[in-house]
Amino acid sequence: MTQLVETAPLAASCPVVTPTGVVELLLAADAGVAGGGHDRLMQSEAISQRTADQTLSVVPPVAPRLSEAVVSCRALTKRYGDLAAVNEVTFSLERGTVTGYLGPNGAGKTTTLRLLLGLAEPTAGDALVFERRYGELEQPFHYVGAVLESNDFHPARSGRDHLRMLAVAAGLPLSRVEEMLELVDLRDAAKRRVRAYSLGMRQRLGLAAALLGDPQLLILDEPANEADPSGVRWLRTFLQTLAAEGRTVLISSHRLAQVAQTVDQVLIIDHGRLLARGPLDELTTNGQSLEDVYLELTAGEAS
Numbered sequence: 001m002t003q004l005v006e007t008a009p010l011a012a013s014c015p016v017v018t019p020t021g022v023v024e025l026l027l028a029a030d031a032g033v034a035g036g037g038h039d040r041l042m043q044s045e046a047i048s049q050r051t052a053d054q055t056l057s058v059v060p061p062v063a064p065r066l067s068e069a070v071v072s073c074r075a076l077t078k079r080y081g082d083l084a085a086v087n088e089v090t091f092s093l094e095r096g097t098v099t100g101y102l103g104p105n106g107a108g109k110t111t112t113l114r115l116l117l118g119l120a121e122p123t124a125g126d127a128l129v130f131e132r133r134y135g136e137l138e139q140p141f142h143y144v145g146a147v148l149e150s151n152d153f154h155p156a157r158s159g160r161d162h163l164r165m166l167a168v169a170a171g172l173p174l175s176r177v178e179e180m181l182e183l184v185d186l187r188d189a190a191k192r193r194v195r196a197y198s199l200g201m202r203q204r205l206g207l208a209a210a211l212l213g214d215p216q217l218l219i220l221d222e223p224a225n226e227a228d229p230s231g232v233r234w235l236r237t238f239l240q241t242l243a244a245e246g247r248t249v250l251i252s253s254h255r256l257a258q259v260a261q262t263v264d265q266v267l268i269i270d271h272g273r274l275l276a277r278g279p280l281d282e283l284t285t286n287g288q289s290l291e292d293v294y295l296e297l298t299a300g301e302a303s
Helices: 022-034 037-041 045-050 109-116 159-170 175-183 199-210 229-244 256-260 290-297
Strands: 071-080 083-093 098-102 124-129 144-147 217-221 248-253 265-270 273-279
Touching: 071 109, 083 109, 083 124, 083 265, 098 109, 098 229, 098 256, 109 124, 109 217, 109 248, 144 199, 159 175, 159 199, 175 199, 199 217, 199 229, 229 248, 248 256, 256 290, 265 290, 273 290
Parallel strands: 083 273, 098 248, 098 265, 144 217, 217 248
Antiparallel strands: 071 083, 071 124, 265 273
């Protein structure tokens, strides 16, 4: 049995934090479309401007305590019949870090993320964000933002209207939409329909949606998949800037070269079991590259 390779722990103790899913927000927003809400959102820019600073009546979220752990998985297990998709996985993440969650396809990465986000129930163990299960968070979009797919958009909507629908559903000011479009460099393309967006533009729109609630944790599943070199570089700088602001980023990927230039912490999983965890510079000592460590632990398994 492969033993867990561990350097220093990623965090002393970390509960799991999950973001409000884009899918759930879109479902809520589309319910408004059926009742005419979409027509209201498509009115003139003058009306949009007047409502830019309006919010729904919601209770302000309680800011996370600095002493709280951001993410914590404790003996996390998820079984589907006889298959253990995630098997007693334990790790924690601290603030201001970018962590790469690495493993071959089918290793258990996406299942772990779904457990953290409350999209699946664990068979055993805990998946916590900010010391609570995702479903226990009030207004989770203020805590967690997530992008699990890059095609989670209505193709006939513009990028701006996609974000407006989410903002209305979440009770966020429409001014956040313009801020996020600027942040991800999509302001000039905001009026175009999403069906005309390139893959990289759709990925940035997903990031904008995940960040609408100004969350402290960002969870991304294969964020640079099929991105061109300029898109990879943009994403790397963007995520490192978020971490420098004190946010926590968890990236699932099997693209080692891209991850090695982006992250400062590494988790390696295969066949549902966590094989290694720790700071990147400590896992890659003695002249070993991240690829060397990864292939040694996964026995060179193809992704």
